[in-house]
Amino acid sequence: MNINDLISIVKKKLQNKILIENIKIEDKSFLHKNHSGNSKNKFHLKISIDSKELREMSRIDSNKIIYKVLENEMKESIHSIQILIN
Numbered sequence: 685m686n687i688n689d690l691i692s693i694v695k696k697k698l699q700n701k702i703l704i705e706n707i708k709i710e711d712k713s714f715l716h717k718n719h720s721g722n723s724k725n726k727f728h729l730k731i732s733i734d735s736k737e738l739r740e741m742s743r744i745d746s747n748k749i750i751y752k753v754l755e756n757e758m759k760e761s762i763h764s765i766q767i768l769i770n
Contacts, residue, residue: 685761687711687727694729694757701753706734712766726763734770743769 691709698707710730731750738746746769751758754765 685725687713690727690757690761691729694731694754694762697753697757698731698733698750702733702735702749703737704733704735708732713763726761728764728766729762730766730768732768732770738769 691711695707695709698704708731710732712728712730715728733750738749741749747767750765750767754762758765
């Protein structure tokens with residue numbers, strides 16, 4: 685899978701499961717290029733989400749929801765996610 689397809693899938697899945705006012709997803713894979721365990725087939729994403737629904741939850745609960753929604757992508761295409769909730 686290429687990064688543009690992955691970003692599109694991640695965005696769509698999150699928007700379908702969470703009330704989101706705005707979402708921005710960035711490829712940060714280049715920052716982890718020389719890390720152990722890094723694979724060219726897995727990506728590092730930075731996800732910035734504006735969501736009242738997520739803001740009203742604890743950070744742990746909001747992250748659990750995001751990880752659950754992206755469970756398949758985490759297994760197949762995502763190595764790491766940085767989550768920012770605004």
